[in-house]
Amino acid sequence: xxxxxxxxxxxxxxxxxxxxxxxxxxxxxxxxxxxxxxxxxxxxxxxxxxxxxxxxxxxxxxxxxxxxxxxxxxxxxxxxxxxxxxxxxxxxxxxxxxxxxxxxxxxxxxxxxxxxxxxxxxxxxxxxxxxxxxxxxxxxxxxxxxxxxxxxxxxxxxxxxxxxxxxxxxxxxxxxxxxxxxxxxxxxxxxxx
Numbered sequence: 277x278x279x280x281x282x283x284x285x286x287x288x289x290x291x292x293x294x295x296x297x298x299x300x301x302x303x304x305x306x307x308x309x310x311x312x313x314x315x316x317x318x319x320x321x322x323x324x325x326x327x328x329x330x331x332x333x334x335x336x337x338x339x340x341x342x343x344x345x346x347x348x349x350x351x352x353x354x355x356x357x358x359x360x361x362x363x364x365x366x367x368x369x370x371x372x373x374x375x376x377x378x379x380x381x382x383x384x385x386x387x388x389x390x391x392x393x394x395x396x397x398x399x400x401x402x403x404x405x406x407x408x409x410x411x412x413x414x415x416x417x418x419x420x421x422x423x424x425x426x427x428x429x430x431x432x433x434x435x436x437x438x439x440x441x442x443x444x445x446x447x448x449x450x451x452x453x454x455x456x457x458x459x460x461x462x463x464x465x466x467x468x469x
Contacts, residue, residue, distance in 0.1 A: 279306045280403045285340060288371070288381075289347035296351065297373045303404070304377045307336030311407035314450040315458060321424055327417050328460070332409045335370070337380040337459070339396050339405035342367075345383035358438035365391025368438055380408060406445070408459040414444050417460050421446060437461055 280303060287299035311334055319325050319332070340348065345367065349355060355369040365386060371379045382405060384394035396405045411417050414434040421427040430445035437443035441463030450456045 279310075282402070285338070285344065285348075285402050288379075289344070289351040291351060297377075300371060300373045300377050300379055301375070303338060304334075304336050304373075304379060307338075307404040307407050308334045310404075310450050310452075310454075311336075311456050311458060314448045314456045315409075318421070318425065321420060324417060324420050327413055327420075328409055328411045332411075333376055333378070335378045335380050335408040336404055337368075337382055337406035337408055338403070339382045339393050339400075340402045341397060342383045342387065344402060345381060348381055359440070360438045361436045365389045366393045366438075380406075406457040406459050408461055411460040411462050414442055414460050414462045418444050434462070437463070440464060 284299040284302045287295045288303075290296050290299070319328070319330055348371075349369060352371055355371065358368045358370070360366045360368060365384055366382055367385055368380055368382045371381060373379075382393050384391055384397060387394055387397070393405065418429045418434070421429070427446050427448060430447065434442040434444045437459075441461045443459055443461045446458045446460070447455050448458055
C-alpha cells in the first residue's frame with residue numbers, strides 16, 4: 277500500500293517509545309481504513325457479524341525485510357515469535373499499542389524462497405501485506421462470503437496459521453480499485469469483540 281511512508285516503518289525501530297507508537301498508529305489507520313472500506317458490507321450479514329463481531333477489530337499485517345524485522349523486534353523488547361507452519365516461510369510477531377492498535381510484523385525466513393511474504397516483498401517492497409480479522413468459524417464465514425457476496429477464498433478450506441490458528445484469505449477490491457488481502461482467523465485469540 278503506497279500510503280505507507282518508509283519513515284513510519286523505520287520509526288517502529290526507534291529507541292523512543294512515543295515515536296514507535298505514533299508510527300504504529302499511522303500504519304494501523306491506513307490498513308484499517310482500506311480494509312474496512314473493502315469489507316464494510318460483510319458486517320451487514322447477521323451471521324458474519326455473529327461469527328466475527330459486528331465491528332471486528334483489525335490486526336494490520338506489515339511485511340518487512342528480515343533486517344528491518346530484526347531492528348523492530350529489538351527496539352520493542354524482543355516480542356515472542358509466533359509459531360508459523362514451516363511451509364509458509366514466514367516469521368512474525370505482534371506489537372500492541374494504546375487504543376487497540378495491533379500490528380502483526382511479518383518477514384520471510386528466506387528472501388530467495390517462493391513463500392507469500394517473500395513474493396510480496398519482491399513485488400511490493402515493505403508495506404501492509406494483509407489485514408486480519410478474528411472469526412469463530414472460518415469455513416462457515418467462507419461459505420457466507422461465497423454465497424452472499426461472491427467473494428472467493430484463496431484456499432478451498434481453512435488451513436493452519438500462526439500459533440495454532442486456522443486461517444483463510446480473501447483478495448478483495450478496495451474503493452480505490454486496488455486489492456486488499458483479508459485474513460480471517462479462528463483459534464485461541466479469535467474471540468469476536
